[in-house]
Amino acid sequence: MVPRPVLRDAERDDVPGIAALMRQSVLDVFPRFHDERETAAAARYLTEPDTVLVDDGTYYVHEAAGEIVACGGWSRRDKLYTGSGDAPSDDRLLDPATEPARVRAMFVRGDWTRRGLGRAILDRCEQAARAEGFRSLVLMATLPGEQLYRAFGFRELGRTRVPLPNGVFLDGVSMEYPLSR
Template sequence: MTERTPVLRVATRSDVPGIAELMRRSVLDVFPHFHDERETAAAARYLTEPDTALIDDGTYFVCESDGQIVACGGWSKRDKLYTGSGDLPTDDRLLDPATEPARVRAMFVRGDRTRQGLGRAILAECVAAARAEGFRSLVLMATMPGVPLYRSFGFRDVRRTEVPLPNGVVLDGLSMEYPLSG
């Protein structure tokens, strides 16, 4: 049976179980190429919880193929930078598009579907939507598996950083930005 071309669409609450399954599978498939076993296990536990605020805001997308979610990701007009960063009182604060960048959030692609343009298609949707809302730039906190995609899309490195997880494991991270003007 031939796989159909993936359909990119806005995620709904009914997608949450499929998104969670994809996130975990993606981490377990892709992270071992960049992280050790302990780091991969921690990422699979702490970075794979779907953020329903993104879904409720209509800023989260899924790529679906043959009834399965094979990629997901989105952007946020809220202050939270990434899942796993802990809960802060300002997480739900709406950003000011004139002075603050929108956030790219929770990008995952199934291991057997990487390098097929799915992440790039989601990023293009994020750019168009954030630009339409008046944002002037996007920022993200990349884990190492995402860096090649973000760089090839045009994101610029800002600074290397660490992504501490609740169990004490620390992942290498890279803060990145993408201008929406000009």
């Protein structure tokens, strides 16, 4: 019998498990969309948990039988995605009246995909950001997540090539979701 995953707020003690899940998710899912070099770069540079999200209470995990099988969240801060490098404004609080909240660091372990875990995390993000007065959500989707975000209702703003620190580029899709629905 497959254990039912429980969605909860992430805690600082979860960070090592989140990091392991992020890396495993990339290794499981990215090869369907990216070559070996891109997958390796993503596993290295996109899988560092952002503890600010955990500390802010805006990051969530799905836990099943004591294991973290999915994670993701949103941010009221200026940083758009892990791997974008450090910028002086990363910790700046966004103005909910004029700026969109950011969906951040969504990962699902390969053997747990297509079970509604990502959608449940997005639902939680939407509710929390709306409650804080945000009018929209934005994100930078990697190709493995694009289908989920489109199905949820995000619309594409543009496509880009995201540079990683080792010179590898990943295809990215800038997306937006209005909270006025």
